[in-house]
Amino acid sequence: MNELFTSLLHSVGLAWWVEVKTETPDCTYYFGPFAEAKAAEDSKAGYVADLEQEGAQGITVSVKRCKPAKLTVSNDLGEQRSQGIVRAFSS
Template sequence: MQEILTSLLNVVGLAWWVEVKTETPRCTYYFGPFPKANLAEISKAGYVADLEQEGAQGIAVSVKRCKPAKLTVSDDLGEKLSQGVPTALTRPVV
């Protein structure tokens, strides 16, 4: 039942999302949706920890109601990948 409520809230733009912005790489990530703000608040530490483990730097986190069109918005990731420069989100092929 909670999944249906969350889906409905997301459709109308009233679901809660964790927005994480990083300076390196310069990206915005959205994690969610959540039916309540407190559930998003509880989850945000795990998302930050994962990004820190990947090497992301300059992390800013907020919980907000929104309806993101993309879950990852990258300002510079494509440019770095095309230049062959590794980023925190690329892994070496072994």
């Protein structure tokens, strides 16, 4: 029943999401949806710990009501990192 309620909230843009932004890599991640802000707040630490373990740096976290179109948004589009070198793709 809770999943149905959460899906309804999400469909109308009223579900809660954990938004995690990282500087390295330059990405925004969305985790959710949650029916209540407290549930999202309680989950923040686990998401941050996972990203830190993967080497993410410059992490900021917020809990908000939204309806993300994508769960991961990379702001490093058009670049490939290889051995510390950034290579931009050309068209």
